[in-house]
Amino acid sequence: MTLSIASRVRIYAQSVVGNTHVHRNIPNQDSHAVFIDDVNDGQWIVAIADGHGSNIHHLSNIGSSLAVQACLQEIQKFKSKIIGSNLVTDNYSIDDIKDQLAPLIVERWRALAEHDFNERRFQGLSDDPGNIPLHVFYGTTLAFAFRFNSDIILGSIGDTDGFWRSTSGLNRHHSLLGESIIDVGEETYSMCQKNATNYFKFNSIPASISGTMILATDGVKKSLSGEHAIDQLLDYYHHMCESDPESISGDLQAQLTALTTEGSGDDCTAIIIHLPEDPSHKEEITTSDKVKGETTYFHSSGDENKGIDLHDQQTATSKKKSPLLPDQLILVLVISIVNMVTVLTLNHMGPDFKRVAQDIAKLPASLTLKAQSCIRAAMKPQNIQERRPSGNLNYQSYPENQKREPVTQLR
Amino acid sequence: MPVPGLQIAKRQLNFYYILDISGSMSTNGRIQALNQSVRQSIPKMVEAAKSSPNAELIVHAVTFGSDAKWHIYPGVPIESFVWQDVSASGTTTMGAALNLVCDDLENNMPSRSLPPVLVLVSDGHPTDSFDKSLSRLVNSPWGRKSVRIGIGMGPKAEVDWGTMERFMFDMDVAPLHAANSADLANYIRWASTVAVAASSTGYSGAEESAPAHLGAPPIPPTVIDFGDVF
Numbered sequence: 001m002t003l004s005i006a007s008r009v010r011i012y013a014q015s016v017v018g019n020t021h022v023h024r025n026i027p028n029q030d031s032h033a034v035f036i037d038d039v040n041d042g043q044w045i046v047a048i049a050d051g052h053g054s055n056i057h058h059l060s061n062i063g064s065s066l067a068v069q070a071c072l073q074e075i076q077k078f079k080s081k082i083i084g085s086n087l088v089t090d091n092y093s094i095d096d097i098k099d100q101l102a103p104l105i106v107e108r109w110r111a112l113a114e115h116d117f118n119e120r121r122f123q124g125l126s127d128d129p130g131n132i133p134l135h136v137f138y139g140t141t142l143a144f145a146f147r148f149n150s151d152i153i154l155g156s157i158g159d160t161d162g163f164w165r166s167t168s169g170l171n172r173h174h175s176l177l178g179e180s181i182i183d184v185g186e187e188t189y190s191m192c193q194k195n196a197t198n199y200f201k202f203n204s205i206p207a208s209i210s211g212t213m214i215l216a217t218d219g220v221k222k223s224l225s226g227e228h229a230i231d232q233l234l235d236y237y238h239h240m241c242e243s244d245p246e247s248i249s250g251d252l253q254a255q256l257t258a259l260t261t262e263g264s265g266d267d268c269t270a271i272i273i274h275l276p277e278d279p280s281h282k283e284e285i286t287t288s289d290k291v292k293g294e295t296t297y298f299h300s301s302g303d304e305n306k307g308i309d310l311h312d313q314q315t316a317t318s319k320k321k322s323p324l325l326p327d328q329l330i331l332v333l334v335i336s337i338v339n340m341v342t343v344l345t346l347n348h349m350g351p352d353f354k355r356v357a358q359d360i361a362k363l364p365a366s367l368t369l370k371a372q373s374c375i376r377a378a379m380k381p382q383n384i385q386e387r388r389p390s391g392n393l394n395y396q397s398y399p400e401n402q403k404r405e406p407v408t409q410l411r
Numbered sequence: 412m413p414v415p416g417l418q419i420a421k422r423q424l425n426f427y428y429i430l431d432i433s434g435s436m437s438t439n440g441r442i443q444a445l446n447q448s449v450r451q452s453i454p455k456m457v458e459a460a461k462s463s464p465n466a467e468l469i470v471h472a473v474t475f476g477s478d479a480k481w482h483i484y485p486g487v488p489i490e491s492f493v494w495q496d497v498s499a500s501g502t503t504t505m506g507a508a509l510n511l512v513c514d515d516l517e518n519n520m521p522s523r524s525l526p527p528v529l530v531l532v533s534d535g536h537p538t539d540s541f542d543k544s545l546s547r548l549v550n551s552p553w554g555r556k557s558v559r560i561g562i563g564m565g566p567k568a569e570v571d572w573g574t575m576e577r578f579m580f581d582m583d584v585a586p587l588h589a590a591n592s593a594d595l596a597n598y599i600r601w602a603s604t605v606a607v608a609a610s611s612t613g614y615s616g617a618e619e620s621a622p623a624h625l626g627a628p629p630i631p632p633t634v635i636d637f638g639d640v641f
Binding site: 019020023221222223224225226228229232233236251254255258259260262263264265266 | 413414415416417418419420421422463464465466523
């Protein structure tokens with residue numbers, strides 16, 4: 001099983017403080033994170049969260065940032081656990097992924113929130129929560145997308161949604177994650193709810209098809225007059241990804257600012273994922289010189305609303321061969337042992353069987369070499385490391401003020 | 412440059428006056444006070460709309476006497492809202508009025524709207540099945556999220572406070588009592604401005620853990636009464 005990648009996936013992310021929040025001096029409640037794994041075949045994960053912001057959720061700007069952290073950590077663990085345990089990932093249904101992943105993310109988020117709250121109490125920044133579960137203070141939505149085998153998996157809780165158009169423009173989706181009945185007005189499902197895992201929605205699209213996906217917090221959707229406006233947005237950025245990718249970050253910032261000013265007034269955050277028309281599934285990833293072979297982190301440069309163009313910065317050269325996975329390794333070893341036993345047995349059965357034994361012996365010779373090679377590869381520290389979550393992370397949130405926080409590193 | 416011609420839209424904030432025009436409203440100048448109070452609230456509503464630049468305030472009005480009917484429908488933007496006086500007669504079909512509002516909330520509200528604001532003004536008891544209509548409101552997605560203010564006018568003993576309280580289910584404030592025209596003007600102005608502001612904060616909440624509405628700021632103390640006692 002080879003994990004291949006579409007080598008020229010482009011990812012752009014931007015966030016602006018909502019117009020109403022600017023007027024009321026309220027910090028941006030949205031957070032987003034982009035993880036590019038430049039070791040494990042350029043796999044990527046994006047996450048976006050929208051803190052609720054009302055009084056009872058007074059730490060929700062932190063809650064949203066913890067949500068994207070928890071999400072990226074658990075998806076990395078989930079993927080590496082599956083890859084490392086010989087499970088046949090092709091057999092994983094979207095329900096399997098949901099059943100396993102949603103509880104992990106929620107549990108992790110709760111642990112991070114509890115830790116944060118205890119720190120606050122220790123520092124005298126927060127009082128006893130009383131009868132209110134402390135997670136409620138951190139209430140947030142969450143949505144994410146990641147590459148898993150031949151699919152792009154999308155998941156969410158709450159009203160953050162995704163839009164899609166194929167390169168041809170014939171295939172479109174104005175709500176990849178679907179609206180719930182309660183997603184009207186200001187109420188939505190939340191990570192802080194008792195049975196939050198029940199409210200996760202999952203979806204998938206084949207990674208082989210080309211097009212552009214936009215994940216966006218509800219501030220974006222509520223600023224658009226309808227499906228036609230979503231199409232306008234998709235078409236514009238799809239063509240821009242293909243014709244003028246260098247300008248997208250600045251353009252997206254201006255777009256989100258216009259949306260919140262003339263539209264919803266809410267914080268607006270969007271992640272654009274462009275899947276190219278010719279996903280050649282190359283093992284080799286191209287890179288810019290400045291980051292070749294290095295772990296790279298993406299910073300917002302402290303400039304409010306400045307976005308990231310991951311394409312230019314994140315890709316790294318990787319000419320490694322896909323490591324043999326343990327199930328294949330065991331198979332090779334078993335075949336080798338069986339063949340060796342067979343040859344020894346035939347040799348002991350007399351001269352008539354020696355010729356057969358010699359023919360069979362040719363097979364284990366090649367397999368044994370392959371097995372030895374695999375064992376050596378598997379025992380190398382760098383190859384063991386390749387199985388662990390690793391790569392680049394851009395993690396951005398805006399907790400305490402309207403300035404963008406320094407990039408946080410998760411490893 | 413942002414997407415050329417992108418259809419950006421403000422979020423609608425639908426405001427509903429639900430006004431009692433039953434026969435009892437013709438006593439002690441109540442209906443005149445009601446007309447005057449609604450008219451006086453308009454400049455303050457325009458002001459509130461300006462301070463919520465991302466909301467498009469749309470005003471509707473339904474009246475209930477012998478029957479319930481739309482007085483202003485479809486809703487009009489606050490900038491072009493003009494109040495036409497109503498006159499009082501008949502019974503108190505409050506339930507039917509609430510049904511009309513439910514019809515509109517269920518069928519005509521864009522999903523991207525802000526929570527609607529419902530202001531109910533009455534001086535008596537409903538003469539139809541109000542609770543059935545209220546149950547419909549409670550069980551509708553928008554009704555449950557709405558900001559609701561009930562104003563009882565006239566002698567305290569004549570107002571159906573139970574109905575008013577049920578109407579304001581899960582709101583942070585109790586129904587208001589307008590004993591005179593000054594109270595009424597004050598409360599309608601308050602309800603039509605702060606409720607608008609509360610609805611348009613842009614905050615969201617979890618489905619279970621947060622109130623379905625945003626609550627309302629403290630009610631201003633009643634001004635010294637120079638108005639008529641209803």
